[in-house]
Amino acid sequence: MTAVDCVTTVSGTGPALFMVHGIGSRRSTWAALSEHLKEDFTCIAYDLRGHGDSPLAMTPYTLDELVEDLEALRVSLGIEQAHVIGHSLGGMIGPAYARAHPDRVLSVGLLSTAAGRTEEDRGKLNAVRDAMSKNGVAATLATFVDRWFTDDFIAAHPEAITARLKQVTDTPEDVFLSVFDIYAQTEMMPWLHEISAPCLVLTGELDGGCNPRLNRLIDEALPSSELVILEGLKHSILLESSDIVAPYVQAFLQRHSAS
Numbered sequence: 001m002t003a004v005d006c007v008t009t010v011s012g013t014g015p016a017l018f019m020v021h022g023i024g025s026r027r028s029t030w031a032a033l034s035e036h037l038k039e040d041f042t043c044i045a046y047d048l049r050g051h052g053d054s055p056l057a058m059t060p061y062t063l064d065e066l067v068e069d070l071e072a073l074r075v076s077l078g079i080e081q082a083h084v085i086g087h088s089l090g091g092m093i094g095p096a097y098a099r100a101h102p103d104r105v106l107s108v109g110l111l112s113t114a115a116g117r118t119e120e121d122r123g124k125l126n127a128v129r130d131a132m133s134k135n136g137v138a139a140t141l142a143t144f145v146d147r148w149f150t151d152d153f154i155a156a157h158p159e160a161i162t163a164r165l166k167q168v169t170d171t172p173e174d175v176f177l178s179v180f181d182i183y184a185q186t187e188m189m190p191w192l193h194e195i196s197a198p199c200l201v202l203t204g205e206l207d208g209g210c211n212p213r214l215n216r217l218i219d220e221a222l223p224s225s226e227l228v229i230l231e232g233l234k235h236s237i238l239l240e241s242s243d244i245v246a247p248y249v250q251a252f253l254q255r256h257s258a259s
Contacts (some may be wrong), residue, residue: 001065003072004049004057012038015106015257016079018070019045022088022112023179024137024168026052029087029238036246041083041253046073050175052167059178063186066179067097074104083253085109085200087238088210089183096188098197105197107256109249112203112235114210115188116217125184125209129177137176141165147208148236160239192221199225200252202245204233226252 009027011034019030027045034043047054049061049069057065070093074082083106086094091113098105114121132140145154145161154161168176199222203215212229219227228248230237237245 001068002057003065003068004055005076006046006049006055006069006073007053008044008046008073008077010042010044012041012043014039014041015253016077016082017041017043017253018073018082018084018094019043020070020084020086020090020093021045021048021051022086022090023183024051024171024176025087025164026167028052032242033238033246033249036242037250037253040250041257044073044077044082046070048179050178051171056172056175059174061175061178061182063092063096063182064100066093066182067100070097071101071104074101080104081106083107083109083256085111085249086113087111088113088235089179091210092183092186092188095192095195095199096186098195099191102196107198107200107253108195109200109202109252110215110218111200111245112207112210112237113218114183114214115192115221116214117187121209121214122184129180129184132177132180137173138169141168144168148234149240150206150232150234153240164236164239189217189221192218193223195222197224198252198256200228200249201225202228202230202237202248204230204235204237206233207235210235 030045084094091110201219
């Protein structure tokens with residue numbers, strides 16, 4: 001397994017916080033949240049392999065490879081221990097990293113992610129995957145917009161929607177489909193009980209794929225966790241409402257930072 005040297009943006013001072021984005025996204029997704037956190041934490045956002053400025057690697061990718069990319073990044077920066085926070089697919093990479101490298105993790109943030117999916121849930125994901133394979137990723141963009149953002153945000157911030165969709169279309173299609181497969185096929189429930197680090201489980205009330213039902217299951221499975229459901233929000237909570245997310249994240253991180 002060969003790790004990829006992922007490109008980072010580092011800001012702030014204090015305990016290290018690795019910030020892991022989701023499918024077809026970029027490290028810039030964390031910029032607004034980092035503004036809230038950088039006085040107390042060293043915010044380290046990075047582009048996943050094949051995304052943004054990070055190198056391409058041969059697809060398909062595996063969850064283990066994405067975990068080891070994060071470990072290689074930790075080693076290269078000389079960081080002994082860190083908090084890890086992830087959104088969507090990043091919310092799977094974070095706990096998987098904590099499981100593989102428990103001594104390196106101070107806490108884990110699982111934002112807008114999923115576990116405990118039913119057969120119906122998996123069927124919906126597979127249908128999206130089949131449609132993308134048949135028609136191309138670009139043809140599914142309208143579906144993504146409705147799932148990611150509230151109607152009010154779509155109407156008020158068309159430039160933000162355009163920029164997010166450009167991230168998707170700028171991601172090589174084989175990379176996008178590969179990480180989508182990881183997100184769709186990963187089931188964390190069998191091993192969440194192994195995560196010893198304290199965890200924050202947070203999602204939007206109206207997030208269809210990473211809904212409160214699944215996040216309650218995640219919270220119940222983790223040995224040490226707290227659950228936050230954000231009223232009226234869908235999937236893209238970091239782009240739409242970082243100011244709402246920030247107080248919960250900041251308070252959690254401060255409670256679980258080393259002295």
